[in-house]
Amino acid sequence: xxxxxxxxxxxxxxxxxxxxxxxxxxxxxxxxxxxxxxxxxxxxxxxxxxxxxxxxxxxxxxxxxxxxxxxxxxxxxxxxxxxxxxxxxxxxxxxxxxxxxxxxxxxxxxxxxxxxxxxxxxxxxxxxxxxxxxxxxxxxxxxxxxxxxxxxxxxxxxxxxxxxxxxxxxxxxxxxxxxxxxxxxxxxxxxxxxxxxxxxxxxxxxxxxxxxxxxxxxxxxxxxxxxxxxxxxxxxxxxxxxxxxxxxxxxxxxxxxxxxxxxxxxxxxxxxxxxxxxxxxxxxxxxxxxxxxxxxxxxxxxxxxxxxxxxxxxxxxxxxxxxxxx
Amino acid sequence: xxxxxxxxxxxxxxxxxxxxxxxxxxxxxxxxxxxxxxxxxxxxxxxxxxxxxxxxxxxxxxxxxxxxxxxxxxxxxxxxxxxxxxxxxxxxxxxxxxxxxxxxxxxxxx
Numbered sequence: 001x002x003x004x005x006x007x008x009x010x011x012x013x014x015x016x017x018x019x020x021x022x023x024x025x026x027x028x029x030x031x032x033x034x035x036x037x038x039x040x041x042x043x044x045x046x047x048x049x050x051x052x053x054x055x056x057x058x059x060x061x062x063x064x065x066x067x068x069x070x071x072x073x074x075x076x077x078x079x080x081x082x083x084x085x086x087x088x089x090x091x092x093x094x095x096x097x098x099x100x101x102x103x104x105x106x107x108x109x110x111x112x113x114x115x116x117x118x119x120x121x122x123x124x125x126x127x128x129x130x131x132x133x134x135x136x137x138x139x140x141x142x143x144x145x146x147x148x149x150x151x152x153x154x155x156x157x158x159x160x161x162x163x164x165x166x167x168x169x170x171x172x173x174x175x176x177x178x179x180x181x182x183x184x185x186x187x188x189x190x191x192x193x194x195x196x197x198x199x200x201x202x203x204x205x206x207x208x209x210x211x212x213x214x215x216x217x218x219x220x221x222x223x224x225x226x227x228x229x230x231x232x233x234x235x236x237x238x239x240x241x242x243x244x245x246x247x248x249x250x251x252x253x254x255x256x257x258x259x260x261x262x263x264x265x266x267x268x269x270x271x272x273x274x275x276x277x278x279x280x281x282x283x284x285x286x287x288x289x290x291x292x293x294x295x296x297x298x299x300x301x302x303x304x305x306x307x308x309x310x311x312x313x314x315x316x317x318x319x320x321x322x323x324x325x326x
Numbered sequence: 327x328x329x330x331x332x333x334x335x336x337x338x339x340x341x342x343x344x345x346x347x348x349x350x351x352x353x354x355x356x357x358x359x360x361x362x363x364x365x366x367x368x369x370x371x372x373x374x375x376x377x378x379x380x381x382x383x384x385x386x387x388x389x390x391x392x393x394x395x396x397x398x399x400x401x402x403x404x405x406x407x408x409x410x411x412x413x414x415x416x417x418x419x420x421x422x423x424x425x426x427x428x429x430x431x432x433x434x435x436x
Contacts, residue, residue, distance in 0.1 A: 141399075141401065143401055143403055145401070145403060146401045146403075183399075185396070185397075186401070187396065189393055189396045189397050190397050191397070191399075192397055192398050192399035193398075196369065196398065196399060197399040200399060
Protein backbone atom coordinates (compact mmCIF):
# COMPACT_ATOMS: atom_id res chain seq x y z
CA UNK A 1 0.00 0.00 0.00
CA UNK A 2 1.16 3.55 -0.65
CA UNK A 3 -0.35 7.02 -0.42
CA UNK A 4 -1.96 8.91 -3.27
CA UNK A 5 -3.69 12.29 -3.36
CA UNK A 6 -7.45 12.29 -4.02
CA UNK A 7 -9.06 14.86 -6.33
CA UNK A 8 -9.86 16.85 -3.19
CA UNK A 9 -6.20 16.75 -2.15
CA UNK A 10 -6.77 14.32 0.71
CA UNK A 11 -4.19 11.56 1.16
CA UNK A 12 -5.65 8.17 0.35
CA UNK A 13 -4.05 4.81 0.86
CA UNK A 14 -3.41 3.20 -2.53
CA UNK A 15 -4.47 -0.42 -2.39
CA UNK A 16 -3.29 -3.43 -4.31
CA UNK A 17 -6.15 -5.43 -5.75
CA UNK A 18 -6.58 -9.18 -6.05
CA UNK A 19 -4.99 -10.51 -9.25
CA UNK A 20 -8.24 -12.29 -10.19
CA UNK A 21 -10.09 -8.97 -9.99
CA UNK A 22 -7.39 -7.21 -12.02
CA UNK A 23 -7.76 -9.81 -14.78
CA UNK A 24 -11.55 -9.60 -14.95
CA UNK A 25 -13.14 -9.87 -18.41
CA UNK A 26 -16.68 -9.48 -19.65
CA UNK A 27 -18.44 -12.61 -20.87
CA UNK A 28 -21.21 -11.06 -23.00
CA UNK A 29 -23.37 -7.97 -23.38
CA UNK A 30 -26.80 -8.99 -22.13
CA UNK A 31 -27.80 -5.57 -20.74
CA UNK A 32 -27.36 -2.12 -22.23
CA UNK A 33 -27.52 0.40 -19.40
CA UNK A 34 -28.14 3.90 -20.70
CA UNK A 35 -27.58 6.89 -18.47
CA UNK A 36 -29.85 9.59 -19.87
CA UNK A 37 -28.24 12.46 -17.97
CA UNK A 38 -27.54 14.14 -14.68
CA UNK A 39 -30.84 15.91 -14.10
CA UNK A 40 -32.89 14.71 -11.13
CA UNK A 41 -35.68 16.13 -8.99
CA UNK A 42 -33.65 15.05 -5.93
CA UNK A 43 -30.07 15.70 -4.79
CA UNK A 44 -29.27 12.70 -2.60
CA UNK A 45 -26.25 12.97 -0.33
CA UNK A 46 -24.69 9.73 -1.50
CA UNK A 47 -25.40 10.04 -5.25
CA UNK A 48 -22.48 8.75 -7.31
CA UNK A 49 -23.86 10.59 -10.35
CA UNK A 50 -24.00 13.87 -8.37
CA UNK A 51 -27.38 14.43 -9.98
CA UNK A 52 -29.66 17.32 -8.98
CA UNK A 53 -32.38 19.64 -10.34
CA UNK A 54 -29.72 22.14 -11.37
CA UNK A 55 -27.80 19.74 -13.64
CA UNK A 56 -28.50 20.17 -17.35
CA UNK A 57 -26.65 17.29 -19.03
CA UNK A 58 -29.00 15.15 -21.15
CA UNK A 59 -28.41 12.43 -23.71
CA UNK A 60 -28.50 14.00 -27.20
CA UNK A 61 -30.95 12.78 -29.85
CA UNK A 62 -28.19 11.25 -31.97
CA UNK A 63 -26.97 9.19 -29.00
CA UNK A 64 -30.51 8.04 -28.17
CA UNK A 65 -30.95 6.98 -31.80
CA UNK A 66 -27.63 5.11 -31.73
CA UNK A 67 -28.63 3.25 -28.54
CA UNK A 68 -31.94 2.18 -30.07
CA UNK A 69 -30.19 1.16 -33.26
CA UNK A 70 -27.79 -1.06 -31.29
CA UNK A 71 -30.76 -2.70 -29.59
CA UNK A 72 -32.43 -3.30 -32.96
CA UNK A 73 -29.31 -4.88 -34.46
CA UNK A 74 -28.39 -7.06 -31.47
CA UNK A 75 -31.26 -9.21 -30.19
CA UNK A 76 -28.86 -10.92 -27.76
CA UNK A 77 -29.05 -7.72 -25.68
CA UNK A 78 -32.09 -8.88 -23.74
CA UNK A 79 -32.48 -5.90 -21.39
CA UNK A 80 -32.44 -2.15 -21.66
CA UNK A 81 -31.61 -0.67 -18.25
CA UNK A 82 -32.59 3.00 -18.09
CA UNK A 83 -30.97 5.22 -15.49
CA UNK A 84 -29.81 8.81 -14.92
CA UNK A 85 -30.46 11.17 -12.62
CA UNK A 86 -34.15 10.69 -12.94
CA UNK A 87 -34.44 9.15 -16.43
CA UNK A 88 -38.13 10.12 -16.69
CA UNK A 89 -37.06 13.78 -17.00
CA UNK A 90 -35.42 13.10 -20.37
CA UNK A 91 -37.78 14.37 -23.12
CA UNK A 92 -37.51 11.09 -25.06
CA UNK A 93 -37.76 8.76 -22.05
CA UNK A 94 -41.19 7.36 -22.93
CA UNK A 95 -40.26 6.91 -26.59
CA UNK A 96 -37.12 4.98 -25.54
CA UNK A 97 -39.14 2.64 -23.31
CA UNK A 98 -41.79 2.11 -25.97
CA UNK A 99 -39.25 1.44 -28.68
CA UNK A 100 -37.36 -1.13 -26.62
CA UNK A 101 -40.58 -2.87 -25.59
CA UNK A 102 -41.71 -2.88 -29.22
CA UNK A 103 -38.45 -4.72 -30.00
CA UNK A 104 -39.44 -7.30 -27.39
CA UNK A 105 -36.74 -6.35 -24.89
CA UNK A 106 -37.14 -6.21 -21.15
CA UNK A 107 -36.99 -2.63 -19.96
CA UNK A 108 -35.80 -1.92 -16.47
CA UNK A 109 -36.31 1.63 -15.21
CA UNK A 110 -34.40 2.96 -12.19
CA UNK A 111 -37.23 5.02 -10.78
CA UNK A 112 -36.87 7.28 -7.74
CA UNK A 113 -40.64 7.26 -6.91
CA UNK A 114 -40.88 11.00 -6.12
CA UNK A 115 -40.53 12.04 -9.76
CA UNK A 116 -44.19 11.04 -10.11
CA UNK A 117 -44.98 14.29 -8.26
CA UNK A 118 -43.21 16.46 -10.83
CA UNK A 119 -45.50 18.37 -13.24
CA UNK A 120 -46.47 16.21 -16.20
CA UNK A 121 -45.32 12.96 -14.63
CA UNK A 122 -48.35 11.99 -12.55
CA UNK A 123 -49.37 9.37 -15.11
CA UNK A 124 -46.04 7.51 -14.94
CA UNK A 125 -47.55 4.52 -13.08
CA UNK A 126 -50.08 4.03 -15.90
CA UNK A 127 -47.38 4.46 -18.52
CA UNK A 128 -45.08 1.95 -16.83
CA UNK A 129 -47.91 -0.57 -16.43
CA UNK A 130 -49.11 -0.25 -20.02
CA UNK A 131 -45.55 -0.91 -21.30
CA UNK A 132 -44.86 -3.60 -18.69
CA UNK A 133 -41.61 -1.91 -17.63
CA UNK A 134 -39.78 -3.46 -14.69
CA UNK A 135 -39.23 -0.92 -11.93
CA UNK A 136 -36.27 -0.72 -9.59
CA UNK A 137 -37.07 1.93 -6.99
CA UNK A 138 -34.78 3.53 -4.44
CA UNK A 139 -35.77 3.32 -0.80
CA UNK A 140 -32.67 3.30 1.42
CA UNK A 141 -34.61 2.32 4.53
CA UNK A 142 -38.14 1.54 5.69
CA UNK A 143 -37.90 4.26 8.36
CA UNK A 144 -38.58 7.85 7.29
CA UNK A 145 -35.80 9.40 9.32
CA UNK A 146 -33.11 7.23 7.71
CA UNK A 147 -34.37 7.68 4.15
CA UNK A 148 -34.85 11.45 4.53
CA UNK A 149 -31.37 11.87 6.01
CA UNK A 150 -29.91 10.50 2.79
CA UNK A 151 -32.37 11.62 0.14
CA UNK A 152 -33.78 14.85 1.58
CA UNK A 153 -36.66 15.98 3.82
CA UNK A 154 -40.04 14.59 2.78
CA UNK A 155 -38.62 12.06 0.32
CA UNK A 156 -39.82 9.07 2.35
CA UNK A 157 -43.42 10.35 2.41
CA UNK A 158 -43.22 11.09 -1.33
CA UNK A 159 -41.80 7.63 -1.96
CA UNK A 160 -44.67 6.00 -0.07
CA UNK A 161 -47.16 7.99 -2.19
CA UNK A 162 -45.30 6.79 -5.28
CA UNK A 163 -45.38 3.16 -4.12
CA UNK A 164 -49.11 3.35 -3.42
CA UNK A 165 -49.72 4.71 -6.91
CA UNK A 166 -47.67 1.84 -8.36
CA UNK A 167 -49.52 -0.74 -6.25
CA UNK A 168 -52.80 0.76 -7.48
CA UNK A 169 -51.96 -0.04 -11.10
CA UNK A 170 -50.78 -3.56 -10.23
CA UNK A 171 -47.05 -3.20 -9.49
CA UNK A 172 -45.57 -5.16 -6.59
CA UNK A 173 -48.41 -7.64 -6.35
CA UNK A 174 -46.65 -10.63 -7.87
CA UNK A 175 -48.68 -10.67 -11.06
CA UNK A 176 -46.39 -9.61 -13.87
CA UNK A 177 -45.56 -6.01 -13.02
CA UNK A 178 -42.33 -6.37 -11.02
CA UNK A 179 -41.49 -3.78 -8.40
CA UNK A 180 -38.07 -4.08 -6.80
CA UNK A 181 -36.89 -1.84 -3.98
CA UNK A 182 -33.22 -0.86 -3.66
CA UNK A 183 -31.86 -0.23 -0.18
CA UNK A 184 -28.42 1.09 0.63
CA UNK A 185 -26.74 1.96 3.92
CA UNK A 186 -27.29 5.46 5.24
CA UNK A 187 -23.62 5.85 6.12
CA UNK A 188 -20.15 4.34 5.94
CA UNK A 189 -20.95 0.72 6.62
CA UNK A 190 -21.89 -2.40 4.66
CA UNK A 191 -25.49 -3.29 3.81
CA UNK A 192 -27.34 -5.95 5.80
CA UNK A 193 -28.17 -9.37 4.41
CA UNK A 194 -30.61 -8.87 1.60
CA UNK A 195 -33.12 -11.45 2.79
CA UNK A 196 -33.21 -10.05 6.33
CA UNK A 197 -33.82 -6.48 5.22
CA UNK A 198 -36.37 -7.61 2.64
CA UNK A 199 -38.32 -9.41 5.37
CA UNK A 200 -38.23 -6.42 7.75
CA UNK A 201 -39.08 -3.93 5.01
CA UNK A 202 -41.95 -6.06 3.73
CA UNK A 203 -43.48 -6.36 7.21
CA UNK A 204 -42.98 -2.69 8.08
CA UNK A 205 -44.25 -1.20 4.83
CA UNK A 206 -47.32 -3.45 4.81
CA UNK A 207 -48.17 -2.80 8.45
CA UNK A 208 -47.42 0.93 8.59
CA UNK A 209 -48.20 2.05 5.05
CA UNK A 210 -50.20 -0.74 3.36
CA UNK A 211 -47.60 -0.91 0.60
CA UNK A 212 -46.35 -4.08 -1.12
CA UNK A 213 -43.40 -4.90 -3.39
CA UNK A 214 -41.96 -8.00 -5.03
CA UNK A 215 -38.29 -7.99 -4.10
CA UNK A 216 -35.73 -5.93 -2.24
CA UNK A 217 -32.08 -5.72 -3.22
CA UNK A 218 -29.25 -4.17 -1.25
CA UNK A 219 -26.36 -2.25 -2.74
CA UNK A 220 -23.12 -1.05 -1.19
CA UNK A 221 -22.37 2.67 -1.24
CA UNK A 222 -19.61 3.23 -3.77
CA UNK A 223 -16.71 5.44 -2.69
CA UNK A 224 -17.17 7.87 -5.56
CA UNK A 225 -19.19 11.05 -6.25
CA UNK A 226 -20.94 12.75 -3.35
CA UNK A 227 -20.46 9.75 -1.07
CA UNK A 228 -16.67 9.90 -1.55
CA UNK A 229 -16.78 13.66 -0.89
CA UNK A 230 -18.66 13.03 2.35
CA UNK A 231 -16.20 10.29 3.38
CA UNK A 232 -13.31 12.68 2.82
CA UNK A 233 -14.94 15.63 4.59
CA UNK A 234 -15.59 13.47 7.62
CA UNK A 235 -12.15 11.81 7.56
CA UNK A 236 -13.55 8.33 6.89
CA UNK A 237 -12.41 7.62 3.34
CA UNK A 238 -9.54 5.29 4.19
CA UNK A 239 -11.47 3.67 7.02
CA UNK A 240 -14.36 2.87 4.65
CA UNK A 241 -11.99 1.46 2.03
CA UNK A 242 -10.34 -0.63 4.76
CA UNK A 243 -13.77 -1.99 5.60
CA UNK A 244 -14.49 -2.88 1.97
CA UNK A 245 -11.04 -4.42 1.56
CA UNK A 246 -11.44 -6.57 4.69
CA UNK A 247 -14.78 -7.80 3.37
CA UNK A 248 -13.37 -8.63 -0.12
CA UNK A 249 -15.04 -11.79 -1.40
CA UNK A 250 -13.56 -13.46 -4.47
CA UNK A 251 -16.76 -15.48 -4.94
CA UNK A 252 -18.50 -12.31 -6.15
CA UNK A 253 -16.28 -12.08 -9.25
CA UNK A 254 -18.18 -14.44 -11.59
CA UNK A 255 -21.41 -12.47 -11.07
CA UNK A 256 -20.16 -8.89 -11.20
CA UNK A 257 -22.52 -6.83 -13.32
CA UNK A 258 -19.75 -5.49 -15.57
CA UNK A 259 -19.35 -9.00 -16.98
CA UNK A 260 -22.72 -8.86 -18.73
CA UNK A 261 -23.53 -5.13 -18.89
CA UNK A 262 -22.35 -2.24 -21.01
CA UNK A 263 -22.89 1.29 -19.76
CA UNK A 264 -23.58 4.22 -22.09
CA UNK A 265 -23.00 7.79 -20.90
CA UNK A 266 -25.28 10.67 -21.87
CA UNK A 267 -22.56 11.75 -24.31
CA UNK A 268 -22.51 8.33 -25.98
CA UNK A 269 -19.24 7.12 -24.47
CA UNK A 270 -19.06 3.47 -23.39
CA UNK A 271 -18.03 2.20 -19.97
CA UNK A 272 -17.93 -1.07 -18.03
CA UNK A 273 -20.42 0.26 -15.48
CA UNK A 274 -22.13 3.44 -14.28
CA UNK A 275 -19.41 3.87 -11.64
CA UNK A 276 -16.56 3.80 -14.17
CA UNK A 277 -18.62 6.26 -16.16
CA UNK A 278 -18.65 8.73 -13.26
CA UNK A 279 -14.91 8.22 -12.76
CA UNK A 280 -14.29 8.76 -16.49
CA UNK A 281 -12.61 5.34 -16.76
CA UNK A 282 -13.13 4.54 -20.41
CA UNK A 283 -13.08 1.00 -21.82
CA UNK A 284 -9.70 -0.70 -21.79
CA UNK A 285 -7.62 -1.76 -24.75
CA UNK A 286 -8.80 -1.31 -28.31
CA UNK A 287 -12.48 -1.43 -27.53
CA UNK A 288 -14.89 0.88 -29.36
CA UNK A 289 -15.31 3.96 -27.20
CA UNK A 290 -18.73 5.24 -28.27
CA UNK A 291 -22.16 3.76 -28.90
CA UNK A 292 -21.90 4.84 -32.55
CA UNK A 293 -18.87 2.51 -32.87
CA UNK A 294 -20.63 -0.42 -31.14
CA UNK A 295 -19.08 -3.74 -32.15
CA UNK A 296 -20.38 -6.79 -30.31
CA UNK A 297 -17.38 -8.95 -31.20
CA UNK A 298 -14.98 -6.42 -29.70
CA UNK A 299 -17.08 -5.67 -26.63
CA UNK A 300 -18.48 -9.03 -25.52
CA UNK A 301 -15.32 -10.40 -23.91
CA UNK A 302 -13.47 -7.13 -23.29
CA UNK A 303 -11.07 -6.69 -20.35
CA UNK A 304 -12.72 -4.73 -17.52
CA UNK A 305 -11.17 -1.51 -16.17
CA UNK A 306 -10.95 -1.99 -12.40
CA UNK A 307 -9.95 0.31 -9.56
CA UNK A 308 -10.22 0.46 -5.80
CA UNK A 309 -13.87 1.53 -6.12
CA UNK A 310 -14.53 -2.04 -7.36
CA UNK A 311 -14.03 -3.11 -3.74
CA UNK A 312 -17.59 -1.78 -3.28
CA UNK A 313 -19.00 -4.42 -5.63
CA UNK A 314 -16.85 -7.24 -4.23
CA UNK A 315 -17.38 -6.69 -0.49
CA UNK A 316 -19.35 -9.18 1.58
CA UNK A 317 -22.20 -10.69 -0.40
CA UNK A 318 -21.28 -8.45 -3.33
CA UNK A 319 -23.18 -5.56 -4.83
CA UNK A 320 -24.62 -4.75 -8.21
CA UNK A 321 -27.51 -3.01 -9.92
CA UNK A 322 -29.25 -6.37 -9.36
CA UNK A 323 -28.40 -6.58 -5.66
CA UNK A 324 -26.24 -9.09 -3.77
CA UNK A 325 -24.14 -11.46 -5.87
CA UNK A 326 -23.62 -14.51 -3.66
CA UNK B 327 -0.14 6.80 26.72
CA UNK B 328 -2.39 9.75 25.85
CA UNK B 329 -5.76 8.45 26.99
CA UNK B 330 -7.24 5.38 28.64
CA UNK B 331 -9.81 4.84 25.88
CA UNK B 332 -8.83 5.37 22.24
CA UNK B 333 -10.96 4.09 19.32
CA UNK B 334 -7.80 2.81 17.63
CA UNK B 335 -7.19 0.46 20.57
CA UNK B 336 -9.93 -1.87 19.38
CA UNK B 337 -7.84 -2.99 16.41
CA UNK B 338 -5.13 -4.06 18.88
CA UNK B 339 -7.42 -6.09 21.13
CA UNK B 340 -5.74 -9.26 19.84
CA UNK B 341 -2.34 -8.04 21.06
CA UNK B 342 -3.34 -9.43 24.45
CA UNK B 343 -3.02 -12.93 22.97
CA UNK B 344 0.79 -12.85 23.39
CA UNK B 345 0.50 -12.99 27.17
CA UNK B 346 -1.40 -16.28 27.18
CA UNK B 347 -2.06 -17.67 23.70
CA UNK B 348 -3.81 -20.81 24.91
CA UNK B 349 -6.41 -19.08 27.06
CA UNK B 350 -6.81 -16.36 24.44
CA UNK B 351 -7.52 -18.98 21.80
CA UNK B 352 -10.15 -20.56 24.02
CA UNK B 353 -11.73 -17.16 24.57
CA UNK B 354 -11.83 -16.46 20.81
CA UNK B 355 -13.46 -19.80 20.05
CA UNK B 356 -15.98 -19.37 22.86
CA UNK B 357 -16.83 -15.81 21.79
CA UNK B 358 -17.30 -16.81 18.15
CA UNK B 359 -19.45 -19.82 19.07
CA UNK B 360 -21.61 -17.80 21.47
CA UNK B 361 -22.47 -15.33 18.69
CA UNK B 362 -23.24 -17.94 16.05
CA UNK B 363 -26.93 -17.91 15.10
CA UNK B 364 -28.83 -20.63 16.94
CA UNK B 365 -32.35 -20.42 18.30
CA UNK B 366 -31.61 -16.70 18.40
CA UNK B 367 -30.70 -14.89 15.18
CA UNK B 368 -27.40 -13.13 14.66
CA UNK B 369 -29.23 -9.81 14.88
CA UNK B 370 -30.81 -10.69 18.23
CA UNK B 371 -27.40 -11.64 19.59
CA UNK B 372 -25.90 -8.38 18.32
CA UNK B 373 -28.63 -6.45 20.11
CA UNK B 374 -27.89 -8.38 23.31
CA UNK B 375 -24.21 -7.48 22.81
CA UNK B 376 -25.17 -3.84 22.37
CA UNK B 377 -27.32 -3.82 25.52
CA UNK B 378 -24.56 -5.42 27.59
CA UNK B 379 -21.99 -3.01 26.11
CA UNK B 380 -24.13 -0.01 27.06
CA UNK B 381 -25.04 -1.15 30.53
CA UNK B 382 -21.46 -2.29 31.19
CA UNK B 383 -20.24 1.06 29.81
CA UNK B 384 -17.55 -0.39 27.52
CA UNK B 385 -16.76 2.21 24.83
CA UNK B 386 -14.99 -0.33 22.59
CA UNK B 387 -17.97 -2.69 22.64
CA UNK B 388 -20.46 0.17 22.14
CA UNK B 389 -18.52 1.24 19.03
CA UNK B 390 -18.28 -2.28 17.68
CA UNK B 391 -21.88 -3.34 18.38
CA UNK B 392 -23.33 -0.05 17.09
CA UNK B 393 -21.58 -0.62 13.77
CA UNK B 394 -22.61 -4.27 13.67
CA UNK B 395 -26.22 -3.26 14.35
CA UNK B 396 -26.14 -0.70 11.52
CA UNK B 397 -24.87 -3.43 9.22
CA UNK B 398 -27.90 -5.50 10.22
CA UNK B 399 -30.17 -2.78 8.79
CA UNK B 400 -30.96 -1.28 12.18
CA UNK B 401 -30.87 2.45 12.88
CA UNK B 402 -30.28 4.65 15.90
CA UNK B 403 -34.05 4.55 16.40
CA UNK B 404 -33.83 0.81 17.00
CA UNK B 405 -30.77 1.19 19.22
CA UNK B 406 -32.50 3.89 21.27
CA UNK B 407 -35.17 1.33 22.17
CA UNK B 408 -32.48 -1.07 23.35
CA UNK B 409 -30.79 1.76 25.22
CA UNK B 410 -33.95 2.63 27.13
CA UNK B 411 -34.79 -1.00 27.82
CA UNK B 412 -31.27 -1.49 29.23
CA UNK B 413 -31.44 1.75 31.19
CA UNK B 414 -34.86 0.82 32.61
CA UNK B 415 -33.51 -2.55 33.71
CA UNK B 416 -30.51 -0.87 35.34
CA UNK B 417 -32.88 1.50 37.14
CA UNK B 418 -34.95 -1.48 38.28
CA UNK B 419 -31.83 -3.26 39.46
CA UNK B 420 -30.78 -0.21 41.48
CA UNK B 421 -34.24 -0.01 43.01
CA UNK B 422 -34.37 -3.75 43.68
CA UNK B 423 -31.17 -3.42 45.68
CA UNK B 424 -33.15 -1.06 47.86
CA UNK B 425 -34.79 -4.24 49.18
CA UNK B 426 -31.53 -5.08 50.93
CA UNK B 427 -31.73 -1.79 52.84
CA UNK B 428 -35.43 -2.35 53.34
CA UNK B 429 -34.84 -5.82 54.80
CA UNK B 430 -31.90 -4.71 56.96
CA UNK B 431 -33.98 -1.85 58.28
CA UNK B 432 -36.86 -4.24 59.08
CA UNK B 433 -34.49 -6.57 60.91
CA UNK B 434 -32.55 -4.14 63.06
CA UNK B 435 -34.95 -1.30 63.60
CA UNK B 436 -37.65 -1.25 66.24
